[in-house]
Amino acid sequence: MPAEIESFASLREEAWHKLGTVFTKPVTADELMELANLNGWNVRCVEIDAPDFNMNGQKYYFVVRDNHQTGEVDVLSTAGQRYTPFQNESLFYMGHDLQQAGLGRWETAGSLKSGRVVFGSLSIDREVVLDPTGANDVIKNYLILAASHDGTLSVTAANTPVRVVCANTLNFALAGAAQKFAFRHTESAESKAQYVAKAMRDAHGYIDKFEAVANGLINKKISDKVFNDILLAAYPKPAEKEEGKGNRAMTMWTKKFDTLNDLRTAPTNAMWDGTAWGALQVLTEDLDWFRTGRGDNAEENLNAARAGFDPAVNATRNKFLSIVTEVAGV
Numbered sequence: 001m002p003a004e005i006e007s008f009a010s011l012r013e014e015a016w017h018k019l020g021t022v023f024t025k026p027v028t029a030d031e032l033m034e035l036a037n038l039n040g041w042n043v044r045c046v047e048i049d050a051p052d053f054n055m056n057g058q059k060y061y062f063v064v065r066d067n068h069q070t071g072e073v074d075v076l077s078t079a080g081q082r083y084t085p086f087q088n089e090s091l092f093y094m095g096h097d098l099q100q101a102g103l104g105r106w107e108t109a110g111s112l113k114s115g116r117v118v119f120g121s122l123s124i125d126r127e128v129v130l131d132p133t134g135a136n137d138v139i140k141n142y143l144i145l146a147a148s149h150d151g152t153l154s155v156t157a158a159n160t161p162v163r164v165v166c167a168n169t170l171n172f173a174l175a176g177a178a179q180k181f182a183f184r185h186t187e188s189a190e191s192k193a194q195y196v197a198k199a200m201r202d203a204h205g206y207i208d209k210f211e212a213v214a215n216g217l218i219n220k221k222i223s224d225k226v227f228n229d230i231l232l233a234a235y236p237k238p239a240e241k242e243e244g245k246g247n248r249a250m251t252m253w254t255k256k257f258d259t260l261n262d263l264r265t266a267p268t269n270a271m272w273d274g275t276a277w278g279a280l281q282v283l284t285e286d287l288d289w290f291r292t293g294r295g296d297n298a299e300e301n302l303n304a305a306r307a308g309f310d311p312a313v314n315a316t317r318n319k320f321l322s323i324v325t326e327v328a329g330v
Helices: 029-035 088-100 189-218 224-234 248-264 276-289 298-306 311-328
Strands: 005-011 021-023 044-047 060-067 072-080 104-112 117-124 128-130 137-148 155-163 180-183
Touching: 021 029, 029 088, 029 104, 088 104, 088 117, 088 137, 088 155, 088 189, 104 137, 128 189, 137 189, 155 189, 180 189, 189 276, 189 311, 224 248, 224 276, 224 311, 248 276, 276 311
Parallel strands: 005 021
Antiparallel strands: 005 104, 044 060, 060 072, 104 117, 117 137, 128 137, 137 155, 155 180
């Protein structure tokens, strides 16, 4: 399901993938929560009173928050009696501990799906520069922290590289490296320190692996035929209909292939033409920037997907990496 943006704040630039409110100087966790309207929600459980129904001895609750923008109390979800509410402050104070450990600075924060999911991102003070004396392709790295108020998402940290030249999100799942991990909120200082240390190790370990995979793809030269085979594996050609009959699928496929071939020599990818890395960038740039949005809030949903908040799009990125690796023989 596409993410639905509720609130957003971002450092200096026009927000993460053109979403939300811009701030111009580094901020604390408390300041960022205020900018993104995430502070003081007072998430809590309110028992559901339903005397006309048989609850089998169980209690059920609305999970609610205070909405300071509307002055109302919003229902975020329903829960059973074992559910423990999670405060936004806990997530961002965990990020504060990572910041204090030297990971980086706050870049973004916001909420999705009418407040049911909240997140913040820290920029990691480490860039990957591919071919620094030639293409000089810069990859910035971020750690996204997220949690939910409806039980659908554990407290999660996810490594998310972004290619500067085109803002492609490259959050691939890489064998031997933790792209994301989940942890429990805890009041134990010892346990919290262990989580912080793990996040630091995993962040830098993932960047090491990402750089190695990227360089392996860069060093793998591919022919025009292999490039075409990669596109066909990603987008198989539909069956042709009888002559004289319309074939919308074929028309759409032809348009897709034209776009992909145009991207091959576009300024964002021309430096990598003839390499497996170039083929992967063509596929990811098309995925991030040349899809058509559908339904209400289509543009916001596309922007959220580009930023790494759509599981289906993330899965497609991983599929593309597998296809390029297999077809190119990396």
